[in-house]
Amino acid sequence: MTNKNIFKYLLAMIVIALIASNIYLFTTVKSLQNNKNNNNTQNTNTTVQNVVSDIKTNAVDAVEAVKDSVVGIQVYSNSQLAGSGSGVIYEVNGNEAYIITNHHVISGASQIEVVFSNGESAEATLVGSDQYSDIALLKLTSDVEMKAIKVGDSSLLDPGETVLAVGSPLGIQYSGTVTQGVVSTNSRSVSVDLNGDGVEDWEMSVIQTDAAINPGNSGGALVNLAGELVGITSMKLSDTSVEGMGFALPINQVIQDIEQIKATGKIARPVLGISGLSISDLTSYELRMYKINTTASDGVYVASVSDGSAASKGGIQTGDVITSFDGQEITTYKSFVKALYAKQPGDTVEVIVNRGGKSVTLSVTLGEQSERS
Structure with missing residues (x-):
């Protein structure tokens, strides 16, 4: 091949390469334009939605x-x-x-x-x-439009069930405060000191919950998620080492008591007519000081008997130690009061006392009074 022919051949190859590269460039640009147009079309049809939900729960409704x-x-x-x-x-x-x-x-x-x-x-x-x-x-x-609360059934509360405490903790300025918790049990027994002498003298049956109950909540509502009253918030354990132990009075018992108060102005409590002390609470020095001479290690020492009382009529004497009340063993004054208040005025009960080391059984018809006996 001559130099002239070689030159013509190379020139032809260069022309073919340029044509091919132009075709590729045109195709690439066209594709990018199409993609851009497609994207513009898609963007035009895309709608951004801001969704705001007003969430309602059973607690809100309650x-x-x-x-x-x-x-x-x-x-x-x-x-x-x-x-x-x-x-x-x-x-x-x-x-x-x-x-x-x-x-x-x-x-x-x-x-x-x-x-x-x-x-x-x-x-x-x-x-x-x-x-x-x-x-x-x-x-x-009042002329204020008043609404009575719907009363529920506290016996239906289950462990783990959600409840709400509603009241005015720390004063009226925080009225309508709501706290939420769960029920541990609907029948917890809690010992309390009613007369402030440092000795627990009564046992209350309460609902235990971890819903926050603070000073000022007392007397407020404990409600279930149906908006029904299941308890009256009453107290909490205030020990600094304890959290989440609040208590409410079961509404079933509350309503029984309230209806009696509504009808008579009081709750009729039976009365025996004695003043007594728990033997187990007394030291040996106190036993000597009060001149208590008994072989009993538990029970209620009868310090005095009221004239004309049920105890006096039934033969209970000063110095006796009550060890049994209508079949219930009596170990402390608290257990005595619990057994006594399980009865009604007018009931006749069997009382066993330790008198000078001997067991004496007596029949006593209970009297009535509205305050502590």
Whole structure:
């Protein structure tokens, strides 16, 4: 091949390569343009949605159902504010209403004021209260539109069931405060000191929950997620090493007590007519000081017998040690009171006493009084 032919051949190859590269470049550019057009079309059709949900739960519905039925309680002594608590509207008849709260909330009050959820207030009168059940019933008249709470069944509460405590912790300024927790049990026994002498003298059956219950919540509502009243918040363990142990009075027992107070102004308690001491609480020095001479190591020492009382009529004497009450073993004064208050005024019971080392069985017909015996 001559130099001239070689030159022509190379020139032809260069032309072919340029044509091929132009075709590839055109195809690539066209593809990019098509992709861009497709993307623009897709972007034009894409809609960004901002979704905002107003979430409602059973707890929200429950609070809405009871919020106007839970009230604040302010108690006055000598015209001075002495304390506060919470209450629940139990029954409404026109412009009259009955309010449930705790006995310890209104104890010693000379004046009681009920503050409604809308901030308005009305003076209430005490229908009656009971220290042992820690329940009080108030009555008031008001032009405020009042709503009675729906009462549930505390016996249906299950361990782990969610409950809400509604009340006014730390004062009326925090009225309507809601805390949530679960039920541990609907029948916990808690020992309490009612007379402030440092000795536990009564045992209460309560609902245990970890819903936060603080000072001022007392007398408020414990409700289930159906918005039903299942308990009256009453107390908590205040030990610094303990958290989440609050207690409420089961509504089934509360209603029984409230209906009795509503009808008679009191809860009729049986009375034996003695003053007594737990033998097991006394030291050897105290036994000598009180001149207690007994072979019993447990039971209730009868320090005195009231004239004309059921004990006196039944033959119980000063110095006796009560060891059994109607078939129930008596080891402490607390166990004696629990056995006594399980009876009704007028019941006849068998009482066994240790008298000078000998066991004596007596038949006693119980009397009646509304306060502690």
